[in-house]
Amino acid sequence: MASRFFSRCAVFLLWLIHFLPPAAIAGLGTGIGAVLYRLGRDRRRVTETNLRLCFPEKSEDERRLIGKAHFALLGRAMLDRSLFWWRPPRYLESLITIRGEEKLRELLDQGKPVILFAPHFLGLDAGGVALIMRFDIVSTYSNQKNPIFNELILRGRQRFGNQFLLSRQDGIRATIKAMRAGRPYYYLPDMDFGRRDSVFVPFFNIQTATITGLSRLARAAGATVVPCVTRMHPERPGYQLEIGDPWDDFPTEDIEADTRRMNAFIEDAIATMPEQYYWVHRRFKTRPAGEPRIY
Template sequence: MSKFFTYLALGLLWLLHWLPLPAFVAIGRGLGWLLFWLAAPRRKVVRINLKLCFPHLSEAERERLAKDHFAMVARSFLERSILWFAPEARIRRLVRFKNQERFDALVGQPVILLAPHFVGLDWGGARIAMSYDCASMYAHQKNPILDKWLLHGRTRFGDQQLLSRQDGVRGIARALKAHRPFYYLPDMDYGPRDSIFVPFFGVQTATISGLPRLATLGRATVLPVVTRALPNGAGYEVEFGEPWTDYPTDDLEADTRRMNAEIERWVLTMPEQYYWVHKRFKTRPPGEPRIY
């Protein structure tokens, strides 16, 4: 994207941030419908993912779910305007915590916040950053202007520490040792390196085994945190799950399998909000054909 179009997009986002949140629901649905028909490669990815994960649904049900998902993805992109430009007080009003006491009980200890890829992920990250100084991973973007603003969005509030994936586990270990909560997003296909194949919705899926490894290295408690878009533009809810007990074990595969099973459980509560546009099953076990 050229500088002109990048700045044009940023200007449009700045204008959009004045809109009330329910307006983003309507605009997102319209834009999502348009993207569903124009973005054929991603539409294909979503359809394949949904067919693999929800074979019990009819084709019409999966198609409706796919369209709802595109609406959520479009809305989440547009709503970054609020996260980047709106006052802190507005974001606080729009996002509420659920079971915050579970997190508060672990503050001052090494803790890994397991944050699956739901479309409200950035809302949860921003709201947590207003109350807690955390660490998280960041992948630099090729577009330097976009990279600058994404960094701005991630570091607007509090004293946040962004770690590069190139730094490996050292930065994470230091953050955990300093008792910074680590906001961790491990549920994407990062290729065969550091991955093992465990089921995700019954499909053998390349899954990085970082969660049990980091929990062992940092002697950290794993606390699931899931951000949910509430109906009709009523805002967002950041829910803290139960802290995991008896984790990690000495069985790396079982520990990684447990992570996927936990994410599955959350996905079933709001399937349209999970990040299905990602090629989650791109890496296949040796000898298996490509899926996409």
């Protein structure tokens, strides 16, 4: 009972926050991020480890600045969810701009199944909101342990249009069927899901367990892969979703090469905004046989 009460209080606070001016929300989120950086030792250490492994050429001070900026933007992204859940569409359309929308519409008008490959940058939820205000999509949802937040997040993801959410247990057949019916699939394949359906390929020159789903799903559905990256504006409130050019020659006969290509794309995107990738995730948790743990 106590946990449900505190969860409802947290939701009420988020609802109140959405009435604040965007600049005030950004400032408050930045402050929360600074507190998380100072007090959240476990996630700070994960972030520091990831940055040390991925950017060995940078000094410790440079990596520390990236880590602090990451937590500041993470705090902002957390509070911005209140805007996504309760602000009106006209406001959100001004908060989250989109580039390349015509590329996606052209593919869908041609009747092609589409996978929107969306790496885990902090603007991921904002990009999802921009899409569901314009398209009926299919995406995968993991149930949250907290039922109150689970309901809130589900409602937020289905707030606009006619969205189709699948659990990880639904398998790929339902996803393929939805894509072939004209729904682009918002796909997030760049986290450590363990050894199952994964291969070890380089990510910042580190052998990294990476799921092969992008290649396998594109082949099974006959789908075109379109990169989809959302950038937070670091100096002011707002986001920009960029829908890139469809990938040529993908998938190939070599699933491992396809998966290396996916990781290389993410590396290039990170280079343009290193503080915005989801560094608090234990991306290198699963190791090749015989290698010691990293975290």
